[in-house]
Amino acid sequence: MKSKIIVQVISVVILNLSFTHTLRAAESLEELNSELEALKTRIDQLQLETVRNREAAEWRYADSAVHMSGYADVNYIDSDSADGQFAVGKFAPIFHYQFRDLVMLESELEIEVDEDGETEVKLEYLSVDAFLNDCITLVAGKFLSPIGQFRQNLHPSWINKLASAPPGFGHDGAAPVADVGFQLRGGFPIGSTRTNYALYVANGPTLKAEFEDGEFELDGVDAEGASSDEDGDKVVGGRFAVHPIPHLEIGLSLASGKVTVNEVEDGDSSLLSGEGARDYDVQSVDFSYQVGDLSFRGEYVETEVGATTQGVAASEGAIWETWYTQASYREGQSKFEYVTRFSDFDSPHDSRDQEQWAVGVNYLFTSSAIFKLTYELNDGEQGSEADEDRLMLQLAYGF
Amino acid sequence: MRKETTRFNGKMVLQIAILAACIKSGLSSVFAAGFPEPGDVSAGGQAWVENCTHCHNLRNPNELRDDQWITSMFHMRIRAGLTGKETRDILSFIQAANATAAQQRIRAEAEAVRAAQQSEAQPQQ
Numbered sequence: 001m002k003s004k005i006i007v008q009v010i011s012v013v014i015l016n017l018s019f020t021h022t023l024r025a026a027e028s029l030e031e032l033n034s035e036l037e038a039l040k041t042r043i044d045q046l047q048l049e050t051v052r053n054r055e056a057a058e059w060r061y062a063d064s065a066v067h068m069s070g071y072a073d074v075n076y077i078d079s080d081s082a083d084g085q086f087a088v089g090k091f092a093p094i095f096h097y098q099f100r101d102l103v104m105l106e107s108e109l110e111i112e113v114d115e116d117g118e119t120e121v122k123l124e125y126l127s128v129d130a131f132l133n134d135c136i137t138l139v140a141g142k143f144l145s146p147i148g149q150f151r152q153n154l155h156p157s158w159i160n161k162l163a164s165a166p167p168g169f170g171h172d173g174a175a176p177v178a179d180v181g182f183q184l185r186g187g188f189p190i191g192s193t194r195t196n197y198a199l200y201v202a203n204g205p206t207l208k209a210e211f212e213d214g215e216f217e218l219d220g221v222d223a224e225g226a227s228s229d230e231d232g233d234k235v236v237g238g239r240f241a242v243h244p245i246p247h248l249e250i251g252l253s254l255a256s257g258k259v260t261v262n263e264v265e266d267g268d269s270s271l272l273s274g275e276g277a278r279d280y281d282v283q284s285v286d287f288s289y290q291v292g293d294l295s296f297r298g299e300y301v302e303t304e305v306g307a308t309t310q311g312v313a314a315s316e317g318a319i320w321e322t323w324y325t326q327a328s329y330r331e332g333q334s335k336f337e338y339v340t341r342f343s344d345f346d347s348p349h350d351s352r353d354q355e356q357w358a359v360g361v362n363y364l365f366t367s368s369a370i371f372k373l374t375y376e377l378n379d380g381e382q383g384s385e386a387d388e389d390r391l392m393l394q395l396a397y398g399f
Numbered sequence: 400m401r402k403e404t405t406r407f408n409g410k411m412v413l414q415i416a417i418l419a420a421c422i423k424s425g426l427s428s429v430f431a432a433g434f435p436e437p438g439d440v441s442a443g444g445q446a447w448v449e450n451c452t453h454c455h456n457l458r459n460p461n462e463l464r465d466d467q468w469i470t471s472m473f474h475m476r477i478r479a480g481l482t483g484k485e486t487r488d489i490l491s492f493i494q495a496a497n498a499t500a501a502q503q504r505i506r507a508e509a510e511a512v513r514a515a516q517q518s519e520a521q522p523q524q
Binding site for chain 1 (some may be wrong): 433434435449452453454455456457458459462466467469470471473474476477478479480481482483484485
């Protein structure tokens with residue numbers, strides 16, 4: 001009897017044990033299954049990551065690089081005769097595409113909203129640049145004029161320390177804005193002195209004439225880069241600059257060629273015929289110098305157009321001349337910057353001549369996001385726009 | 400201020416090893432494209448100071464990614480009339496400055512993780 005009971009107990013224990021064992025086995029099977037599922041998911045993830053990493057590496061090691069930069073500004077302008085108004089200055093995206101260190105495409109669009117709310121799009125420059133060797137780059141297409149420093153180096157609003165361009169450096173001014181052709185540019189050291197140069201051949205500008213008091217006279221030089229050249233004579237020019245000591249640059253620019261009248265201001269341009277090609281000469285000197293917290297720069301440009309006796313708009317020649325000097329001060333990495341600039345622009349039209357003192361205080365959110373307060377004291381022909389003082393606020397961002 | 404003593408555990412060692420591997424192999428490969436050929440970093444530093452404040456305020460290396468700096472430096476090469484060598488030197492300097500800054504940031508992040516783990520391991524007394 002006793003032994004029977006013992007057998008029963010043992011069998012119950014064995015039964016029990018095997019039951020818990022099966023239970024355990026079932027549990028761990030479930031665990032295993034879920035672990036397997038987790039592993040599968042992880043493998044999927046890893047596979048995805050590997051593909052992504054390969055893509056990233058392909059992108060990283062590609063022979064091409066792409067980058068978009070540019071700048072934008074918004075403004076508020078208050079002048080003597082008009083009420084203050086807000087204006088979208090411009091949005092200027094710059095596109096860079098580069099194939100290794102051989103070729104680069106650079107292009108800047110200029111998108112502006114005019115007084116009537118219409119959006120204007122202009123191609124400020126577009127060039128394909130080939131890096132021929134360490135000292136020579138070929139730049140072909142539409143490029144900013146290599147004459148002087150304002151247009152090619154300083155005009156973007158995040159760089160220009162005042163909210164306006166100096167008189168004579170814009171539309172119908174003395175300094176050319178852009179041209180279409182090709183340049184050879186670069187730099188080379190002479191001993192320990194750094195130098196840089198730009199030589200160009202381009203279509204050159206066109207001329208605008210005006211009919212006044214019974215005769216034609218020259219109205220302005222349209223030097224914004226035309227894709228045509230009526231006289232067929234190219235303009236050849238360039239700039240050479242040296243850095244005699246670090247932080248000092250002195251530049252000399254010259255250009256020469258032929259230009260022809262192809263437009264009559266406020267008149268019928270189709271009446272023009274047989275217009276003679278006129279001499280066109282530009283000369284400029286510029287300097288810039290940084291010493292401690294102070295920065296100085298200045299530039300003189302003269303554009304001279306010759307006379308012609310041929311054509312409907314035959315007339316005397318004319319000279320456009322402008323210069324400015326600018327001083328700015330920023331203490332160390334201070335957020336504030338103080339600027340003053342004097343400019344004097346002389347043109348064949350008394351109503352456009354202008355002498356200007358501009359002063360400004362800037363607040364630098366970052367090195368390329370700047371709030372500017374600029375005041376222009378203008379002295380021009382009485383009653384003309386050139387005589388009106390202006391207050392300008394500008395928020396500029398270079399990205 | 401309580402001076403923190405660093406105690407290592409397996410997980411942390413692994414994390415640090417991964418970080419070290421990232422910094423050692425990763426940074427050099429993550430930030431180097433196949434072109435241009437590398438320049439001289441210290442000559443680049445000097446050229447950067449001398450040239451890059453000439454026309455505009457100095458742009459910080461960490462404003463752009465390394466690959467973006469390639470096109471920007473070639474853009475500046477054309478604008479400023481830099482030689483190819485100056486361009487490569489300055490680019491290498493800027494990329495090295497970016498790599499150092501990234502390393503510092505990774506180290507700071509690792510330290511923050513370590514500090515968080517320690518305060519978890521040693522609850523407030």
